[in-house]
Amino acid sequence: MEVEVKLRLPDSAAHQKVSDLLSPFHLKTHLQENIFFDGASSELSSKFAILRLRFYDGDSLCVVSLKAKATLIGGISRVEEDEEPIDPSIARACVSEPLRFGSVINSNRILKRARDEFGCGDKGFVCLGGFRNVRVVYDWEGLKLELDESQYDFGTSYEIECESADPEMVKKKLEEFLTGNGIPYSYSKLSKFAVFRSGKLPE
Numbered sequence: 001m002e003v004e005v006k007l008r009l010p011d012s013a014a015h016q017k018v019s020d021l022l023s024p025f026h027l028k029t030h031l032q033e034n035i036f037f038d039g040a041s042s043e044l045s046s047k048f049a050i051l052r053l054r055f056y057d058g059d060s061l062c063v064v065s066l067k068a069k070a071t072l073i074g075g076i077s078r079v080e081e082d083e084e085p086i087d088p089s090i091a092r093a094c095v096s097e098p099l100r101f102g103s104v105i106n107s108n109r110i111l112k113r114a115r116d117e118f119g120c121g122d123k124g125f126v127c128l129g130g131f132r133n134v135r136v137v138y139d140w141e142g143l144k145l146e147l148d149e150s151q152y153d154f155g156t157s158y159e160i161e162c163e164s165a166d167p168e169m170v171k172k173k174l175e176e177f178l179t180g181n182g183i184p185y186s187y188s189k190l191s192k193f194a195v196f197r198s199g200k201l202p203e
């Protein structure tokens with residue numbers, strides 16, 4: 001189970017303020033490309049599951065994720081998440097031609113699960129498209145903070161995420177940090193995938 005605090009920043013000005021304040025704690029920056037798939041007969045979406053390929057910094061790394069049973073309440077996200085790396089060049093080929101998944105399905109545990117537990121595979125996968133995300137990671141007061149700038153076809157949204165086994169504590173700490181610095185925020189109500197699928201920026 002992945003548990004994360006997700007706080008939405010309303011605009012680029014708030015994002016810039018957070019970025020400035022956290023700059024002494026900068027760890028790394030990644031350009032992520034997130035591409036999503038469903039089974040050809042909606043085998044995943046009908047069971048509220050998501051299959052994602054995430055490319056890091058071009059083709060440096062690619063990870064396949066299967067996410068299921070997601071909830072997002074009061075800015076705290078909980079989701080069953082399973083991940084495994086995949087060869088980035090094979091993954092690129094699967095994006096342009098999802099039938100190519102057939103050739104790697106037996107060598108990747110996540111793809112096998114999509115086939116065996118969700119019934120994808122007979123007719124294969126369909127690509128749903130995706131979005132880019134600039135993720136800046138900070139080591140701040142013992143927490144690993146992720147500051148995201150998500151670039152959808154329909155606009156850009158901003159979010160702070162922090163994975164923790166004690167999300168209530170993290171949420172309180174982050175809220176104090178933001179409030180103390182006069183930075184507006186709200187609890188994220190939709191995952192980035194849900195925003196992508198909705199086709200518009202959240203209110």
Ligand code: MN
Nearest residue numbers: 002065081083
């Ligand atoms: Mn994760």
Ligand code: MN
Nearest residue numbers: 004077161162
């Ligand atoms: Mn996340």
Ligand code: MN
Nearest residue numbers: 002004161163
């Ligand atoms: Mn995460």
